[in-house]
Amino acid sequence: MAVAPRRPKGPPLNALRAFEAAARLESFVAAADELGVTAGAVSQHVKALEGWAGTDLFERRAHGVALSSAGRALVDEFTRAFDQLAAATQSLRNLAPNRDIHIAALPSIAQLWLPPRLGKLRDRRPDLNVSVTAMENPPSLSRELFDLSVFFAAPTGQADQVVLEEDRIFPVCSPKLAEGLDLEKVQLLQDQTWKEDWSLWSRAAGVPVGDPDRGPRYSLYALAVEEAKSGAGALMGHGCLVEHALRTGDLTRAATISIATGMVLALELPHVSRRHPEIEEVAEQLRAGA
Numbered sequence: 001m002a003v004a005p006r007r008p009k010g011p012p013l014n015a016l017r018a019f020e021a022a023a024r025l026e027s028f029v030a031a032a033d034e035l036g037v038t039a040g041a042v043s044q045h046v047k048a049l050e051g052w053a054g055t056d057l058f059e060r061r062a063h064g065v066a067l068s069s070a071g072r073a074l075v076d077e078f079t080r081a082f083d084q085l086a087a088a089t090q091s092l093r094n095l096a097p098n099r100d101i102h103i104a105a106l107p108s109i110a111q112l113w114l115p116p117r118l119g120k121l122r123d124r125r126p127d128l129n130v131s132v133t134a135m136e137n138p139p140s141l142s143r144e145l146f147d148l149s150v151f152f153a154a155p156t157g158q159a160d161q162v163v164l165e166e167d168r169i170f171p172v173c174s175p176k177l178a179e180g181l182d183l184e185k186v187q188l189l190q191d192q193t194w195k196e197d198w199s200l201w202s203r204a205a206g207v208p209v210g211d212p213d214r215g216p217r218y219s220l221y222a223l224a225v226e227e228a229k230s231g232a233g234a235l236m237g238h239g240c241l242v243e244h245a246l247r248t249g250d251l252t253r254a255a256t257i258s259i260a261t262g263m264v265l266a267l268e269l270p271h272v273s274r275r276h277p278e279i280e281e282v283a284e285q286l287r288a289g290a
Contacts (some may be wrong), residue, residue: 018045023075091181100129102127108221110134153266162267172237187233188215197236205257
């Protein structure tokens with residue numbers, strides 16, 4: 001008679017993944033954001049893993065968590081293991097004969113900067129499918145199934161970062177509002193992400209704008225751009241995001257002075273081992289401009 005003993009089971013893969021992300025980032029909240037789940041789910045996964053292992057992997061504190069000595073001893077090994085798993089998954093994905101290109105981008109970049117460039121790419125390569133995901137924080141290209149990302153970032157000098165252009169800001173408004181415009185009195189349109197833009201520009205340019213915090217606020221920069229086009233007020237324009245509206249005449253510069261924010265519009269590429277001709281072609285089109 002054949003014997004089929006019950007084999008001991010290891011912890012679920014999701015629990016291991018939650019621990020690795022939380023340990024690497026030293027935060028349940030940051031791990032939840034990376035994994036697309038709630039912080040509570042990460043906490044439950046880690047708790048289950050601690051129960052299986054019979055030891056605490058984190059110290060719970062009033063203002064977050066910290067790795068225990070046991071957790072600290074494991075984090076490097078787990079990170080290497082999940083890096084290898086991610087690389088294997090990417091290799092499997094690359095076997096598809098007609099694969100899509102997945103781009104992650106800041107919402108304002110996805111809405112205002114990418115479309116004209118992707119339009120040119122479609123004209124050249126109508127057979128190539130390019131998907132765009134708008135997100136607030138750049139993904140890890142070594143872990144997630146994105147091929148490229150475009151975000152504002154500090155320049156790193158690394159080979160995987162291509163600086164597309166320097167981020168420069170200056171006031172813009174509709175042409176009909178520009179005549180006789182007084183920046184100390186006009187309505188200032190505010191983007192919630194870049195809420196310090198008006199103060200930053202006013203100080204650096206030496207141009208008074210009255211109360212830099214006045215005016216309506218928008219959760220999407222593209223909405224603020226549309227309001228500026230309609231004559232609702234002046235907006236602090238990020239050059240690369242308002243270039244199309246300036247070119248078409250929907251917006252005009254409300255001041256000649258522009259200042260650098262210290263950030264750049266950055267195209268992030270995957271490791272050279274993961275690049276294939278289609279990724280290189282899309283990256284070259286994004287570098288070429290609209």
